[in-house]
Amino acid sequence: MATVTIRLKDETRDRIAEAAEARGVPLSDYIREALEVHLTLEQAGEVGADRPDNAEDISMTPYERKVLQLLHRNLLATKGGLTESYYDEEQEVRAIQVLENGFAGEYSQEFADISEPMTRSECELVWDIFDMFRVIQASVRGLGKDGWKQVKVEDAELHGTFRGFDFNDLDEIRLANYARHLVKTNRWTEQKDAFSRENDSGNSHCQMLPTYRAMLRVFKPLWRKAIRGSISRHYFSAEDLEQVLLAAPGARTSKA
Structure with missing residues (x-):
């Protein structure tokens, strides 16, 4: 070696x-x-394919982020692509006056639209969650048209479907915003319906992160085992799926 x-x-x-x-x-x-x-x-061409190629951990200060944000806005403006939602004339005039006069107590307002950054580990958590449900869905399709019925878990399809995040939870709303961004930029597009108006734009109205974490703890070892064994492109058997879904709090084996 x-x-x-x-x-x-x-x-x-x-x-x-x-x-x-x-x-x-x-x-x-x-x-x-x-x-x-x-x-x-x-190599799978499906799982992991939507993750960014650049693995370098890049960090920026609020000042650096603001400068880049303004540069991108200027580029949009020169091409006529800056929408009304990104432009408030009165606000811009006030900002100019603050900067010209050096009103230091008002400087923080320049960064009011710059939110706390998401860490790379938080981003990776969303990637892991999306990839997990991608494997689950692909595996069920591989089982045939009655795939969910072969998974001996009550409400298997419900537990095996991404259900968004809780918008009332500060941590989950951050993950939801990033998850929505990923789908809007044509990654993990199979989750588009999860953020539709019919699904309340991805608001689960209950905490989902504990459920996703519990499922990931079972999913990851099974996934490593599956790809080491070079199984078919459908990835998991019905028994594997049962293990992942039963890890969700409240999930139970079906009586049938």
Whole structure:
């Protein structure tokens, strides 16, 4: 086997070490398996295909974000593409007066439209959730037209369908905004209906993150096992699907 030397941030190395220890495997085995999983996802053409290619963790200050935002707005304006929702003449005049006069107490208003940034780990959580439901849906289709009936879980289709996020929860609304952005930019487009008006624009009206996390804890090991075994493109058997769905709080095995 070939040997490759890589440089990692201390924080990244510590996270990998903790994950390897939690699974009870050597650090090198964990890294090798993670790379194999990543390559398989890239080759799958479906799962993982919508994730950004750039893995570099880039951070920006509110000032840097504001400058880039204004540059993009100016570009839209020069092409006649700046909509009314992005332009308030009175607000712009007030901002100019504040800056020209140096009213330091008003400076924060310049960043009123710049929200707290989402961390890369938060973004990856949304990717993981979307990929999990992509695998679930593809697997059910692979079982045939009565696929959901083969999964011995009560309300299997309900548990196996992405149901949005709780807009009354500060953490979940942030994830919902990013999830909606992904769908609008033509990624994970199979979730478009989840954000439709009929589905209240993706508002689940109850916390869903604990459910998704519980399902992911079962899904990820099964997915690693599935791709190591080079199974068919439908990924999971009915039994695998049952394990993932039963991880959702409140899910129960069907009596039939």
